[in-house]
Amino acid sequence: MRKRFDDLGGATLEITESGSGDPLLFLHGEDGLEFCRSFIEGLSDHFSVVAPHHPGWGSSVRPRYVTTVRDISDVYDEFLENMQGRVLVVGVSLGAWIAAELMCRRRESVVGLVLISPIGIKVGNREQRDFEDIYVEGVSRLASQPSLPEAKGRGPSLSDAELLHLAMAEESVARFCWEPYMHDPKLRYRLRRIKVPTTVISGSEDRFVLNDTYFDQFASLIGSHAQSQVIDGVGHKIDEEAPEALVKRIAEFNAVLVGARETEDLRIEQAQ
């Protein structure tokens, strides 16, 4: 595992690189990279994984002008320009929202998109919240009493470094997701502009996302090149709860993409 820092217009990103294989850009969820290490390790068995901390998380620096999820996706737009090869973009929850925003604009160099428990769109009416209000339920593990089943598996006693990491992550989530709560009302209308093959993966026991059809709607708003799949028995934080199963699904998705690519290459070759 290697660490480096990249400066992108004042956003200094702390980046972890690991593994070998096809390049994969991993965009973490609300709590940063600290609690999904085994997932990243699993991915590293198949891919060359590049995992930055978003501006405001970990040691990544947020410039003052970065105040929305779209602003974060702008930072990654520039970041992607510097990545070599054909990249698979994988995001979890908030990271999936960032990835979706990013892919509404960008197609070059990205071969596929994996959105794990994505948030970011609104499907309910004005009196139907799509996401549990974490600020009423208790933000999280800082209170040492996980109220959402997704937090299972993370012990109540965290180290001082983990607590600091989480406190910074929670501050950043409050900054980017407070209002509109966990979504951008306009994103649903932009999703059709995502042109790469996409898979939306959700957990059957997700209790953070309150609408049963949310993930299916997310995929269908992208289009017929997006599919929705469910992993049974897990909640919202699939990367923490079922890292192996999740890595398997991603590897399978990539294999299909590679297979399709090879078929396409062959077709072109034969045509020539």
Place this chain on the structure above:
Amino acid sequence: MTFRAWVFTEMPYPYLPPAEMLPVNRTVVPNRFYDPDTGYQLYKNYYDIYSAADSLGLDIMVNEHHSTATCTNSVVPLSMAIIARETSSARILALGNPLSNRRDPVRIAEEMATVDVISQGRAEVGFVRGVPMEHSATNSSPVDTKERFWEAADLIVKAWTTHDGPFSWEGEYFHHRQVNIWPRPYQQPHPPVWVPTLSAQSAGELAARGFNVATLGNGTQQCGLIFDAYRSKCEELNLASPRPEQFGYSPFVFVGDTDERAKQEVEKIRRWVIELLRTPKQFSDVPGLVDARARAQSVSGQGSVGKSEPSHADRPLSLYEMAYAPIDELIRLGYVMAGNPDTVFEQLKSFHDSVGGFGNLLAMMQYSTMSVESVHQSMERLANDVLPRFNSEVFEPSARGDREMVSAN
């Protein structure tokens, strides 16, 4: 120059079911627990207290909170406007307008200017950041509250003091193309501005801006540190020495006919403080409000309370400690002033001297179920039997420099 005592009640709704039945008291308590008829009577009582304060020559302080039974005054400009018309001489302090939770500072400038004109220049305007519990109640973001606060304060002061407008404002948080408030404030250049703080560090910033500093319920020692920081900043910046009227402190106050009866009555503060303990943790520990490092440390220190906590003398009492400390201890530490008029005079004198002098007692005089009659008697004794003597024997000679302040500490 006169010492001022400001009568203050949070206008509590004290009839919630007990904590065993309803463990929380705010934000998520359905308002079916609020009976409008009872509420009507309570408002009548509270405004009667304020009218009586005016008749006694006392001043008046109001505040606002949201979605909570602990304070049913949820809109300070409204209560100020009512008081402006129902009183004739009291100064009317809002402590305050929650700048970080309000979306439009220009509207605040208009509201306060309106009250100032209606009251013929009796408005005193507090700017507050707002309490953590209210970020959910008002849906205002808990991040950048300090930055929003200061930008809003700058915009309000500019709106008050610009008389050849309109002017344009395109800041980081607020945008207005045509700022031009009507009416403008009665007082020139603008009503006195107050900011409450619990930290010595913030006190310096208030001094630099010439805003009055208030500190609420945090004891003699902490209050003294805050006032000292304010004075030091003035000195550092070569500003004029701050006047006593720039300093305010808010304790619980009850003046009885005897010490014993006063202490019995002031025991009611416990119910109020215990009410405050019913705040659910997730609403008081909102990410983004305090520095992440401090927030993480407060959690990591949880297992070692006692080991790492400083002694009482070095920090304000926690609400829990206040709820269960003996009244005599709360009096000794400056959280409470209670007793017969002579006793309260001595407590006030001791506090005054210990904090290097101050000009405003922001007296929380009604809490919990304390009756109008009881508060009225307490106010009467304060106005007639404590303040005149305190003014002539302590405050005025100290302010003139004719009396040496003798700190009890």
